Amino acid sequence: MSQSIITTIDQLQAQFDHMRALSRKKPLNSWIDREALLDSLETMLAKNQQVFADAISQDFGHRSQDETNFAELFPSFQGIAHAKKHGKSWMKTRRAGISTLFRPAYNEIQPQPLGLVGVIAPWNYPIFLSIGPMIDALAAGNRVMIKMSESAPLFAEAFAQAVAKHFSPDMVSVVVGDVDIAVAFSEMPFDHLLYTGSTSVGRKVMAAAAPNLTPVTLELGGKSPVVVLDDADLENVVNRVMMGKTLNAGQTCIAPDYVLIHSSLHSKFVKLAKEWLLKHYPNIESNDDYTRIINDAHFKRLQGYLSPLPKEQVVPLTNVEADAEKRLLPPVIVLNPDPETEVMQNELFAPILPLIHVNGLRDAVEFVNSRPRPLALYIFGEDNKNIDYVRSHTVSGGVAINEVIMHVAQHELPFGGVGESGIGAYHGKWGFERMSHMKPVFVQSKLNAMSIMLPPYSNLFRKGLKYLTK
Structure with missing residues (x-):
């Protein structure tokens, strides 16, 4: 393998030391x-689209080329274009406000590279969730090591080989290996560490970073709810929720995890979901x-989540x-399902969709607020007053209204998340x-x-002081 591909703990340490020293001597x-x-x-991304898509499909046992194009390549290219368009203005030193008492002095904010950024990428969207953090880190002038x-x-192998062809190992290094390598990686004193994955592993990453006081960005998961208001268009609800639940077979951190809906609408929801699946995934x-x-x-x-449930509670949407x-x-x-069952306690990451009985808007909000704060919250309805009530009475990483995932x-x-979601x-x-x-600078006159x-x-x-402290 290329020298930019790290496979052992000794190589990891040596490359980390090298890149960190360069980040101090030659900031970008x-x-x-x-x-x-x-x-x-x-x-690199343009030249390896097919290679990456084929490798991902093999890792999954099968994943649609179109799904990879839509959910990974498209947003990655868009992210690069956005950074190239705006990055030069983002990095400029900018004036900040100052109290009249200190004038004619003035304040500035000077963006500076942190140095060496570590990225721990997940498996579910390995292109987008590797490229996305790299875009931000490189635009900000950092060197990057990515596990x-x-x-x-x-x-991982295809990505590592592609990076080795297009980047100097002084700038970007790829780390491959098992859990031991991942643990050692998270213990390195990076200038910033970004991890995307489960909440349980996120706790371990944060604990590993703590002795070095390494600042972290944790993009975790959790159970992202769908709140269906009384005036929602149920066909649209099913269309968007089922899209989000079947994309990547539900293996998406912001997939709709469960639906809060009045019990009178459950049977119609199931009927519409079966029809939707037959239309969009025939011969599944x-x-x-x-x-x-x-x-x-x-x-x-996932089979362990479903097997303890009563058969009448689990409704297949196909005959397969x-x-x-x-x-x-x-x-x-x-x-x-009972709130204490595993299907309601754990992030599903699967095409499994619980429908939860609620009696109106406030009941739904109370249910959401009784659980850890989610990475995403989805609201379907038409009455802006009720939509605003849900928005203002819940806390989540992000919100989408009459849509899922697209935010x-x-x-x-x-x-990003909040609380246990990141x-x-x-x-x-x-x-x-x-x-x-974002360095604050005070310039005296x-x-x-x-x-x-x-x-x-x-x-x-x-x-003067007495006047100012009145």
């Missing part, structure tokens, strides 16, 4: 240098558009049985600032009144 303060790196990222997920080994067992579960361990985990050998899991709806592709919005946000300008030190602020304190000083 020029937009020309940063833009060139973004150009290289764009070229690929061991659950998608073929993509052989349909090239339908993705498989990533590995045997996750498939077994789950196939463990192929890791094919057709979508199912779970009718009003992640908005480069003018920050993306720490910090990135994308676009928000990611640039997250990956920069030659003409200033600081001389009267020195001891021995005069009556003028006392009178």
Whole structure:
């Protein structure tokens, strides 16, 4: 393998030390240098679209080329274009306000590269969730080390080889390996560490970063609810929720996890969901558009969620049985499961959709607020007053109204969680600032009144201070 591909802990330490030293000696303060790196990222992505898509499909057992194009390549290219368009203005030193009491002095904010950024990428969207953090880190003038997920080994190898061809190992290094490598990576004293994955592992990453006081961005998950208001168009609700639940077979951190809906609408929801699935995924067992579960361990985990539930509570949306050998899991709806069951306690990451009985808007809000704060919250309805009530009485990483998932592709919005669903946000300008030190600078004028602020304190000083502290 290329020297930019790290596979052992000794290599990891040596490369970390090398890149960190360079980040101190040769900071990337020029937009020309940063833009060139973004150009290289764009070229790498353009030249390896098919290679990446094929590797991902093999890792999953099958994933649609179109799904990879739509959910990974498209937002990655858009993110690069957005950073190239705006990055030069983001990095400029900007004036900040100042109190009239200190004028004619003035304040500035000077964005500076942090230095060396570590990225721990997940397996579910390995292109977008590797490229996205890299865009922000490189636009902000940082060097990057990225640890690929061991659950998608073929993509990890393809990505590492592509990076080695398009980037100097002084700028970008790819780390591949098992859990031991991931643990060692998270213990390195990076200038910033971004992790995308489960909440349980996120806790371990934060604990590993703590001894070094490494600042972290944790993009986690959780159970993202759908609140269906009384005046919602149920056909539209089903159309959008089922799209979000079947995309990547539900293996999406912001997939709609469960639906809060009045019990009188459950049967109609199930009927519409079956019709939707038949229309969009006919012959699901052989349909090239339908993705498989990533590995045997996750498939077994999902079967473990469903097997304890009463049969009448689990409603298949097709006549096709789950196939463990192929890791094919057709979508199912779970009718009003007990809140203490695993299907309601754990993030599903699967085409499993619980429908929860609620008696109106306030009941739905109370249900959401009784649980950890979600990464995303989806509201369907027409009455703006009721929509605003849900928005203002719940806290979530992000919100989409009459839609699901699409907020992640908005480069003018920050993306991140809150509470157990994450720490910090990135994308676009928000990611640039997250990956920069926004240094405050106070510039004193030659003409200033600081001389009267020195001891021995005069009556003028006392009178002035008394006036200011009234």
